[in-house]
Amino acid sequence: MSLEQPAQDALALLLGPLTPEQFFAEFYERKFYRNASKSDQAAALLSLDRVDEILSDSELPASSISMAKSGSSIPETEFTFPNGVVDRGSVLDNFRDGCTLILPQMHLADGTLYNFCLALERQFGARTQTNVYLTPPGETGFGVHYDDHDVFVIQISGAKEWEIYGDRDGLPFKGESFRKDHDDTGELKETFVLNPGECLYVPRGTAHRAPNHGDEPSLHITVGILVQTWAEFMLEAVAEASLRVPEMRHSLPRDMFFEGGEVRARHAQTFRDLVDELAAKASFDATLAAFSGNFVSGQGPRLRGALLSLAQGVGPDDRLIVRDHILFNFEPVSAGDGDVEQEIVLSGGRIPMSGALAEQLRTKIAAGSMCKSEFSISDADELNDVIDSLVAYGLLLRADAPVR
Incomplete structure (x- = not known):
């Protein structure tokens, strides 16, 4: 195989x-x-x-x-x-x-x-x-x-x-x-x-x-x-939403375990109120982003052939192929000057890049192969660094590498 x-x-x-x-x-x-x-x-x-x-x-x-x-x-x-x-x-x-x-x-x-x-x-x-x-x-x-x-x-x-x-x-x-x-x-x-x-x-x-x-x-x-279950997803959703519910960070009442009657009823109402507020503030998208990022970055790398590719060097016209089983995500990051850049998240690493490079890289990854010379990027150092890093982390492989 x-x-x-x-x-x-x-x-x-x-x-x-x-x-x-x-x-x-x-x-x-x-x-x-x-x-x-x-x-x-x-x-x-x-x-x-x-x-x-x-x-x-x-x-x-x-x-x-x-x-x-x-x-x-x-x-x-x-x-x-x-x-x-x-x-x-x-x-x-x-x-x-x-x-x-x-x-x-x-x-x-x-x-x-x-x-x-x-x-x-x-x-x-x-x-x-x-x-x-x-x-x-x-x-x-x-x-x-x-x-x-x-x-x-x-x-x-x-x-x-x-x-x-x-x-x-x-x-x-x-x-x-x-x-x-x-x-x-x-x-x-x-x-x-x-x-x-x-x-x-x-x-x-x-x-x-x-x-x-x-x-x-x-x-x-x-x-x-x-597998990960809906129960685990919901627990993460509660944890994420609690960042926006200050009352969740309060300690449990000192008498919760010892008092009944009206005291117990008051604590039960606090519980229901917090559940309602969490339901209102829980974010599916934020929880999904956390789960997805952890899943992608936690995947084991497939690096066979990467050392050979880097040892040969990746020239402007060397064809690189995309390994089809490697998981990755593009995520926005805020640059220090207020500009929004992108980073690609994959096993073991996060590689930042300009928005212009990210847009072209998405297209070429979808096509399945690329050469550096096919990019229209003014910053050659950024292009070389990002592409070579993607070879090092196992997403890209030289097409002529003796490994499949």
Whole structure:
């Protein structure tokens, strides 16, 4: 798969014959969906050989590996040295003994998976991540449980027998993890085998279990969709609006927790009054701007090829392409002399520029490519600085760079 996987292609890889419109209308946050059409491209996202390479050749802090067996996590002390460094031999010995090997946040160590996650983020308007699971034959890592975030499962090699149980009453909030001795999983609804190249969507709150199937180790990727909820949006709206409601900054009354009757009624009325004022002053646009800015600036960068482009230098007629999965926003900023300038917000940085340059840059980003010589800007130093910075932060890439 190309490192520059278009977002729509990444989602299509997961959905198969189902269109994105059908998925979001019928399945998203509602019910599981099994894509039984085999995709060689999906199976090629990872390999057992790549996992072996990372395990043997990469620097591995303890947080980069976990293990589980028969529904229980294995203590880190079982596969780390006393100083906390991963004992690779113990990891493999535990795997030989039936433990599932888990590589959390694998996309941070593998460029293909990282780009695949970035390509999905615009489709879902949410952060994404990958965890990789390698389960020995005849074993299962976890018992019946549900997750607090939606997941796509991509079977890479071997097979898993999936068991789908009931749904939690209401979607769980982030952090509302499954409690084995407390939460009801419901009755077993469906079982099926997921084979290499097949994908599965499981919404948060849907209980499931997935033991290994067959005589080979099972390797699969779980792509987590880390959504933000309306509850989080409303909390931000209250925080933003409270800046314009001075009474919100007053301390709670000293007798609120101890008095009833008329005192309690008076505090209840103050509460209702503040709710009404917040409702009147809360701004959807201001809250959206805060959420959008945090989402864009918090996206991980895609910098493969940036160093090569900068090392070669970007001349006036060198063609630059726009990486299609990088999130960005143009936002107005007030200059010291009262003029309104613009800045482009993207992962890790904010790059200021004149309004004239911003207007032309918007157009050329929309077109998908540009050369410095195509701009009509009198300040050559500003143009060079902004364009080179956009290469450094990963939005632009030389068209002739040996990376895609």
